[in-house]
Amino acid sequence: MLPILVHLTFGSLWSQLLLYAVALGVVGSIARNGWKGAQGLVTEKGPQAEVKRGDRVQRALLFGGIGAALAWFGLKYALPASAFPGGKGEGIPIHTYGVLLATGFFCAASVAARLARDEWRKVEWVDGKGFVDTEGPLRREQVLDLGFWVLVGGLVGSRVLFILVNWKDYAKDLSSIFSLGGGLVFYGGLIGAAGAAYAFSRVNGMDFLRLADLAIPTVSLGQALGRLGCFSAGCCWGGPAGSHTHLAVRFPGSGVAKDLFGRLTGSGSTAFHSQAADPRYVIEATGEILPQAAPGAVRISEWVAQHGTTLPVHPTQLFESVGQATLFVGLLFLRRHRRFHGQIFSLWLMAYAVLRSTVELFRGDTERGTLHGLLSDSVPALARWVPLEAWYNISTSQFISLCMFTFGATLMYQRTRRLSGEASLGPTPTPAGG
Structure with missing residues (x-):
């Protein structure tokens, strides 16, 4: 289970230029698809006229504009302020x-x-x-x-x-x-x-x-x-499957989750964060959830904090x-x-x-x-x-x-x-x- 495959950063000049080139290529590809996908007048019998150049241009501009807007948000999020106005550098x-x-x-x-x-x-x-x-x-x-x-x-x-x-x-x-x-x-x-x-x-x-x-x-x-x-x-x-279930899985927390290169990502699974804040109790052997303390039961949040992963749960x-x-x-x-x-x-x-x-x-x-x-x-x-x-x-x-x-x-x-x-x-x- 890999919540994050890899985290790309753009601190160097060459990486920033490469990202700009990729963004430009994506916008151009989207606009090109809009140009090629333009259609003439369509009826139940199929296309009745050749596609006009103006229709192609209009469609290409529409698609390209949408792609440019998406690229703008992406660049602003990914690049630092030194490389893009208002950049967040995430x-x-x-x-x-x-x-x-x-x-x-x-x-x-x-x-x-x-x-x-x-x-x-x-x-x-x-x-x-x-x-x-x-x-x-x-x-x-x-x-x-x-x-x-x-x-x-x-x-x-x-x-x-x-x-x-x-x-x-x-x-x-x-x-x-x-x-x-x-x-x-x-x-x-x-x-x-x-x-x-x-x-x-x-x-x-x-x-x-x-x-x-x-x-x-x-x-x-x-x-x-x-x-x-x-x-x-x-x-x-x-839900908790109990320790007797062979198909059960455990999702990692931020101190355990790694990327493809084995580096800690600092970003745990959604399941872990939810169970880490769960005040209910569970009987570990059976997976039974209880609203209050009982003999043999442990608080869910305490269990996941101790183990660094979720309880064994059904996949x-x-x-x-x-x-x-x-x-x-x-x-x-x-x-x-x-x-x-x-x-x-x-x-x-x-x-x-x-x-x-x-x-x-x-x-x-x-x-x-x-x-x-x-x-x-x-x-x-x-x-x-x-x-x-x-x-x-x-x-x-x-x-x-x-x-x-x-x-x-x-x-x-x-x-x-x-x-x-x-x-x-x-x-x-x-x-x-x-």
Whole structure:
């Protein structure tokens, strides 16, 4: 478990010049992608006009401007004031979580783009070129563009849900809502990304359910890698597993965590920092959490302070990573046999709801939000009827999972019933790409 792979610093002149060159190259690459991705007028029959030079320039400037803004913030954070006005000189810590999350996103986007090209493949005879796929490449580029909007929608949604779950803390200082600190919530990101994808599909004349069928399995691919990042950072951890559990893991504190070169990073795992402030008690042999002292129990904060690591906990990040990888492979196989648009999307909603609810049973991070916490914030008098350690103290994610499963089952029922009705009236063509 490596929360930080390596921490890059930029104290020398050559390293500062190199960072400037990298930033300039990244901005140029983003602008170039904007130029190449410009499209002419698009209808259901495909592109109807050549791309105008002005459209390409406008798109390149838009993408380049966004890239320049990101580069400006990055340089200000990484470089000292002597090399960049107002620079903070923090360097660039390469977090394992960020690397794996970015890898998962790019893998998911690449696979989705490939699936889109095959899904909308339309081979036609074009004079002078022979048989050409006139729609597949266009849809591929559109899905790659969709990746940007999904990223923005996902980040906004995940941040908003995190703030809502922890509203009691943010209400004390509303300005902290806009701080760079804090966390992200997957379900919030999923809702935000889904909203962005729906809007994008409407604007570009794409059937949303058809798009969802090809894109949703890649969400599991990205999340399978993303949860490995959670494991490296020590977030989304499990509850105490007891000393008898062979699969239990312990996350390091700041005095133990090292980088790839074996150097102490001074940055411990999220799980360690949380348990270091946990006033509850635990029976080490069984992992049972108690709200007060009892024979054989030790205070959690004292235990982690003495050992420099967390208690042995369930590796819930790995549980979900394996489950998501299984979903990805299984749904890609089922896409070949789907009977209607929305079938794969419905199956994913139900399957992931079950997977997430099951994993939540082993989670130990109370920061993620629970029914007890919700009642404590809104109706404190009722909170005592739902103890923090009670089995029926469901998490926010379990509640969302219940809603998501219901939505998926309803969509599946409606689409299946509609298909049966159409079948009784005559043969129905198989969905394209099926």
